[in-house]
Amino acid sequence: MNWRKIIRMVSVFLILIIQVLFLFMIFKEHQHFNFISIAVVILLILLLITHVKAPLHHDDHLFEHVLVAIWIPVAATCAYYINNGLHLGAVFAAGLVGTIGSFSPSINKQSTYLKQLPAAIYCGAFIGMSSLRVANGFLFVLAAGFFAGIGLVLSKSLFHGMGGKLGIIAFTGVVIATFFIFIITKYGR
């Protein structure tokens, strides 16, 4: 098995783990509501079925260019400032940054590089939607943007055309950054 296949399998597994963790936390917090617990278990089963059965990925193993992923931290910082600095709200921040980013291909319609920017910019904007409780500074946003950037580079051929792909990459970045900061603050001193 070559290293591209290993990276591909690890990326898919990481995304699956994040989704399962997300559902597990709902299950854990709603244990006393039988209906919600049962619904979460059903959702989990259906989710696993799709992961196994549906043709979600491209057969080839391509990587996104690093110069595309570099826009994630930039967009994340902009959205974070609009959200938490100007206090205009998370949705407004992501919407504004994403809308501006979506016009980037119009600068030069021949450029293939510019065509790839809207997705990276919108992905970064999701990181900027984080609240102050989670993201307590620009350093956190840059760290989350860095991890999400790695995620975007590795996942080019995965979950192609799936709604929510950019969101889950951003979420993975935020979760990993939170985890690292938790480790550093707990054991780093």
Add this chain to the structure above:
Amino acid sequence: MGVNTCILLVVGIIGAIFTFFVNEKLGQGPVRSSAGLSLLVASFFLLFPHSLDAYLVKNIPPVFIGSSFIGMVSTRLLSSYLKIGLAGIIFASIYLNTSLFFNGYGGALGTTASISLLVVLSLPVLNLRGNLTNGFSQLTKVIYNSRNRINKTDAD
């Protein structure tokens, strides 16, 4: 189920379907459809914060942007408005019961959207080629054939 919950479920359906429409039929691309529509909704509630109940003003923009991620799906994976609307309902239902642990995490709405979409993709009745009616007829055929097979084995 309260009126506010029903309204948020409807917002989930509208967000997903409308984004898909703007994305595919009007050819605006997934990012502009989702971000642009969400910007319009967020701007409206920013300009008119007292236009609706405080709960709805707080929750409609996140439900809309989250469900709009579902509408970013490519036609290769999902092309029926019915399925996209269903994914929107599932999204809004998960959002209404989401965990406090991940509250405020950027990308949580996208993760919810991806879960809703993958759940809809797994539904066999909806996934058999074409629309719901075709799916039901295919399912009936499968059941009918398996019954025949069982009867045959009994007869043997």
